[in-house]
Amino acid sequence: MKRSILALLLLAGSSLSAQVTYDRMLNADHEPQNWLTYGGDYASHRYSTLSQITKENVGTLQLKWVHQFRTLQKVENTPLVVDGIMYLGDTSQISAVDAVTGRTYWSYNHTVDPRGVFVLPMLKGLAISGNRLFWATLDGHLIAVDAKNGHPLWDKVVAVWQKGYQLNVAPLVVKNKVILGPATNEEGANCWVAAYDVETGEELWRFDTVPKPDEPNGNTWAGNSWIHGGSPIWVTGSYDPETNLTYWGTGNPNPGWNGDVRSPGDNLYSDSVVALDTDTGKLKWFYQFTPNDEFDWDSVQVPVLVNMDWKGKPRKLMLWANRNGFFYVLDRTTGEFLHGSAFVKQNWNVGFDAKGRPAKAPGHIATYDGTFIQPGVQGGTNWYSPSYSPRTGLFYVSSWQNYSAISAKADATWKEGERYTGVGKPKKPDWTRTPPNAPLFKKESEGYGAVIALDPKTGEKKWEFKMVDYTDAGVLSTASDLVFSGGKEGNFFALDGRSGESLWKAGMGGTVASGPMTYSVNGQQYVAVCAGSALYVFGLPEMKAAK
């Protein structure tokens, strides 16, 4: 009798603590109550089939609970939810909390080396495999933590911050591999994508985002410029089980604002998407969005993988709204360029050739005096997660419209431990149409933020939801055709995914600079988003009292 009760308890316990297997991740759409990866699924749609919150009732959403992070920085975290437990964190602490009440089960701290000064002091998220959470810390540690009690299982330094690196990406777990890469602290430290063993932390493969001169495409860097080429990783990639490829966007070359030392040359694989064999890390194909970039247009957007008809034939595609202001459609099996069209005002590219190489507009290059460039340095969009809804067939992305900057270069000499940017001070009058330091007083012609819906078949803008201020927020779409996003104005809002009409909003008292996500527990749907330095969770009022 005693033994059978124990067996029953073990059985019950195991059903409550089912491990997050590769199979579960592959079929994440079968368990929409959970949010298993940074982008919601391997295809990074940031779309949920949950539909309890509808256009009709979204106006009644209420705040359910708040999690305060231990930071005054804005928080960019997208939490994970697995079977009623939420995993989230900032740069110094990660926690497991009850997804219904917000009560903390455990927290695990990591003190970032205080000598480090990092350009992007944020944590985008965690990854999970089995019962292990993976946390990439600012100062270069990859730490595996037991998801049940918060105890560290292994802790490896995978990037040495003293050499100019930082980690702020949410890792991607595929099979037995934790995949991620470092960002350079704009210090010209060459970066990579690497896979680490989930059990041991051992490095299994590495792909360098700057090839050596004797490697393929190594000749795209002039002279010795490849030694400090940068090309960082700082946003999570995607995975396609059909091709077994993992796709990652790469950042700008160093020095970012002065291409002289890197010229002539395209500076591969900066500002590109690279398609890597998930088992070996070998490069299958690449596409470079901005050759020889001088405008800091990192291509660290989240690759959105979509199967749909393209010119009458079913095709495996990749959708990509780039910081350089163009929306791209690529064939994700071969990397073939299929479409490129501007989704914001731009003045740098006069067109594409058949292979998708942009023709740079004459005179639109960085100068010592400064050149008027659209979009500006923050881009038409940036790292903010877009969303794709298979129901509406639309691609949703946060954008900076009518936005410009003056791109000025300066001489750049690499010195260890120093930023290697070549950024200059414009000597011409301030041409940028965005009034500096006055984002709340500007007119539309001077720039505005907007969530836009693009038809991926044409690049056509179907609707636009305007904000006065710009936005760093990601976008979530759901099966009830709702779109959730926010912005620097400090609002978190729900839009009609088919028209862009605003259906609900909440003033968050701080900028929304994260990707919203949704989950459910006991049949109740929640929507969560970080704003300011806290996570806010909303749900419908008729939900049962918190347990």
Place this chain on the structure above:
Amino acid sequence: MVTRLRNTADEWRSLVNDMVSRGAQGSQSDIDNVVLYLSTNFGPAKGAAPSFTQAPAPSAPTQTAPAIALSPSAIANAKRVIAQNGCVACHRVGDEGSYIGPNLDDVGTRRKADEIRAAIVAPQPQVQPENRQVRLVQHDGKTIVGKILNQDGYSVQMVDATGKLATYSKSGLREFSIIDTNPMPSFGNKITGQDLDDLVRYLSSLAEPGK
């Protein structure tokens, strides 16, 4: 075309003198004001960008007013000039005046003396973005004009001339217009000589408490 030029005060002085020698009319005070306006707004480093709608950032002074201690009589004279010229119809000084224009209580910490002088005798055609006003017309036709304090896609927060703070929902409006033209007229012909010097020195002395 000339406004695309960027010159130092001495260069503008030389250019204007050249124009006077070719027959340009004006009193010495007028000529001084023209040089001041040009060198303040079209100086060598920063200043107006005439091709665009944005008002220029405050520029570095190209002339520095002599530091003369303010006498009680100069302060009294400056206050009289302020009262006689109706400055408080738009600006606030101490406990008096409107909330529409920039508050002058701390203008001495925000602007150099020559910038204050230029703003009085030759105001720029557009205001700084933070000083923009907005005109709202509600669906019932009611019009509200005030200074924007904040806004988002949904609402605008304003202060009107009387100091009334209010939020207006943008969905309740049929018109929302940002006004960036400068309503300030030139006082170049009305405030002159010692009055102008006293006023500029008085305003330059006004500083934010604690600064």
